Amino acid sequence: MQTAERLRFSAEDYLAWEATQAAKHEFVAGEVFAMVGARQDHVVVAGNIFAALKQRLRGTPCRPYVADLKLKVEAADAFFYPDVMVSCHPGDLGNQHYISNPSLIVEVLSDSTADYDRGGKFVAYRKLDSLKEYLIVDIEARRVECFRRTADNDWLLHDYVGEADCELISLGVSLPMAEIFEDIEAA
Template sequence: MGLPQPAPRFDRAEYFGWEEQQADKHEFIAGEVFAMVGARQEHVLVAGALFARFREHLRGTRCRAYTSDMKLEVEAADAVFYPDVMVSCDEDDRQRAMALRAPLLIVEVLSDSTAAFDRGAKFAAYRRLASLQEYLLVDVEARRLELFRREPVGWVLHEPEGEGDAATLRLAGIGLDLTALDAFGDLQA
């Protein structure tokens, strides 16, 4: 019996070339490639609602909202991810074709299979981005928004003020008061 063959490892440049040829999306972490799985309908609806809200709010500014088809390269973590939604106001990012490098806001919609990674190792990688001001975690099952904001003391959790659909969370980086209805309204129909 032979020994198991090691999985092929890529550097980021090789990954970008390889990923461009793939039908499915893959994230990259320190030489390893991980296939992305499809999302549930609730996940897609919430991510889409947030993207649409950000896009409309940012219209006419130098900032842009991006969906999960745009990659994020975190050079300091030797990683490439597909966040659910990102906002970048960086002029260099506006010129990048395949992957952003300087978002100020990242949103991840949690699922049972990704929640621990999104809260742990992925957030640790994201924190290495000097541009990142806010990281929004959206828990569809609990209908909860959790915003981590970079402050002089470190990353601080901010939760919405108020109750129900009117609960509001201030996204200071883009100057938007986001309500629970903005995020979860499509799930109520």
């Protein structure tokens, strides 16, 4: 992840500044990071997951969002752009600029962000009391790592590969792996 000219902001200043920018930027503890464009496979997989969730959550209080909506993690003094997220919290419906209470966050790995998605970003995401599941999607390995919060506030890994369905317990839905990786050529 590249720092955007080493700019430093308060969260409020970041929101005002970013609203004037053509490109997206994430914000972590005063620093602003430019987002790079995604590869086609990345966009297709994120779109597949969003579409599957949109269809399965229709008629529920839960709403899926795709990469252009910010996620505020107040406890980490950060704003991120997850690939997909789902909020079932009524307080998120009224905010047009970001959500703060996701139940599910999905990140599709890319070479430049894989370590951060598994490390620092997941550390920040775990500070969200509302977060129940965090999916890391590895296109190359055709694998979905589902980290699920336990009653003891630990995170348990459920690894999905092959033909298994990815179970999203927090939402009461499952996503077939074939649907997640639809239209992706075998490596």
